[in-house]
Amino acid sequence: KSRDGFFTTFFxxxxxxxxxxxxARRGLTPNQVTTASLLTALIAAGCAATGTRAGFVAAGxxxxxxxxxxxTDGQLARYALKYSTLGAWLDATFDRAKEYAYYAGLALGAARGGDDVWALALGAMILQTCRHVVDFSFNEANHDATANTSPTAALSDKLDSVGWTVWVRRMIVLPIGERxxxxxxxTAVTTPRITFYVLLAGCAFAATYTTAGRVLRSVTRKAIRTDRAAQALADLADNGPLASYVARATRVRLGAPLLVALAGTAVLAVxxxxxxxxxxxxxxxxxxxxxxQALYRPLKGALDWLLPPLFRAAEYGTVLVLAVHADVxxxxxxxxGLVAAVAYHHYDTVYRIRGNAGAPPAWLVRAIGGHxxxxxxxxxxxxxxTASQFKAALTVLAVAVALLVLVESIRFWVSAGAPAVHDEGEPA
Structure with missing residues (x-):
């Protein structure tokens, strides 16, 4: 595809x-190839979980x-002209399942060798998910904006005219191929701990680069966002019944949505x-x-697209910190497992919105509580x-959320006619 990274394009x-x-000549379908890709990744995760050098090499x-x-599955779909809503959804969701299952396999393998890297694995999943939410939120906020120009965008266009800068900018954001x-x-040549350290450092740099570029574009452009974009951001925020009640019942408005949300997140972090x-x-x-309070009015501010990733970081980070405290x-x-289940719900929300199918049903958001x-x-x-009881409670909560969101998601995508659009975003 035109936006593929260097590794994917040339290797x-x-x-x-x-x-x-x-x-195609053997009658295989894109969905079968997609499933084979998932099974291969799960086997790779199983090899990593052995904790042996041979297992790590095989996993890589x-x-x-x-x-x-x-x-291959996408190329097969284009070659054989076999497209389907189910296939697009499988391709979109399986990539996340493969990568995060592999993180878990690495953590299990490290544990077999006496090294506990579950915090790093969870941190990597949180960082990667928040990166994607930044991409999704920014793109949805500017999907149909008017006067969509800025000096930063103009500079980016100029850089694109210099061939080598295009590939450098695509590589440094660590798209799926490079990552x-x-x-x-x-995995093959080092240890799981080193793998996660490098992954976290690389993704942190990529997240800083892309988010800074998007912030610059947002504050330097004069764009008018539509009601559709504001609604998409509100749906991505994933506010539950508690926040909705506060929004309806509170008469005093505390300030700009992003500043209010930042203040609340800071209090939570402290x-x-x-x-x-x-x-x-x-x-x-x-x-x-x-x-x-942050969603009391339509999210049409220049930086309101930062609200969904801020909420994701706050919720996932809370689970990480509390689990670290109780990890004896x-x-x-x-x-x-809990963050993986909730992240799936958030990815599913993104793909529904991109397919113009709206957000997940209100009953589902209420049932799983909102962020x-x-x-x-x-x-x-x-x-x-106690610590042991907390572990059991997290397990029960993870299973309950996973069952609810998976059953509803599968029901929707099997029966819906909306296309699932999968794209990790573009360079800043």
Whole structure:
């Protein structure tokens, strides 16, 4: 595709197209290839979980093989003209499932060798998910904006006219091809801990670069955002019944949405590191109030697209910090499962909006509490339960959320006619 990264364009696509032709001649469908890519990645995660050097080498090779198949399914669909809503959804969601399952495999493998890297694995998943939400929110906010120009965008266009800068800018944001290649090589030749350190550093740099570019574009352009864009951002925010009640009941408006949300998130962050048992509960309550206040008017401000990634970072970060505090009894793997389930819900929301199908049904958002409800619930559980009980509670919560969102998501995508659009974003 035109937006593919350097590794995909020059190291995968020239060869995967021959595999696509081979598959077409044998009557294989894109969905079958997509499923094969998922199974290959899961086997790679299983190899990494063995904790042996041979297992790590095999995991790296299989992860690259999974990515080759991931490229092949799209080429096969274009070659054979076989497109489907289900196929687009599978391709969009399986990439996330493959990568995050691989993180879990690396953490399990490290644990077999006596090294606990679950916090790093969860941190990597949180960072990667928040990066995607930045891309999604920015693109949705400017999907149909008018007067969509800025000096930053003009500079970007000028850089695009210099061939080598295009590839450098695509590589430094660590798109899926470069990212998986880096993970595969590091898995094979180093340790899971080093792999996660490099991954976190690389993704942190990429996130800083892309977010800074998008912020500059937002503050230097004079764009008029539409009601559709404002509604998309509100849906991506994932406010639950508690925040919605606050938005309706509160008569006093505290200020600009982003500033209010930042203040609430700052209070939550301070409370998590205060060392006082019930402080996170109070911080989460303040956070819930500010989340409701932040959406009291349409999100048409220049930087209002930052609200969804801010809420994702706050919710996921709360689970990470509290699980680290309780990890004497292994709460982090349960926390990993909970964040993975919630992240799936947020990705599913994105793909529905991109397919012009609207947000998930209101009953589902209410049933799983919204971001502020889950944050408050997790802080209360951490305050009233022992470490072992907290681990069990996180596990139950993860299973409950996963079942609800998966059943509804599968029902929707199997029956819907909306296209699932998968794109990791573009360079800043």
């Amino acid at each position: 995968i696509s020239p060869y995967s197209r021959y595999i696509a032709r081979w598959c 090779v299989l992860l690259i093989a999974s990515f080759v198949l991931d490229c 998986w290649a880096m993970i595969a090589v590091l 409370s998590l590191f205060s060392g006082v048992t019930w402080a996170p509960v109070a911080g989460a309550a303040v956070y819930a109030v500010t989340a409701g 009894n292994g709460a982090l793997p349960a926390a990993f 502020e409800g889950r944050t408050l619930l997790v802080t209360v559980l951490a305050a009233v339960l």
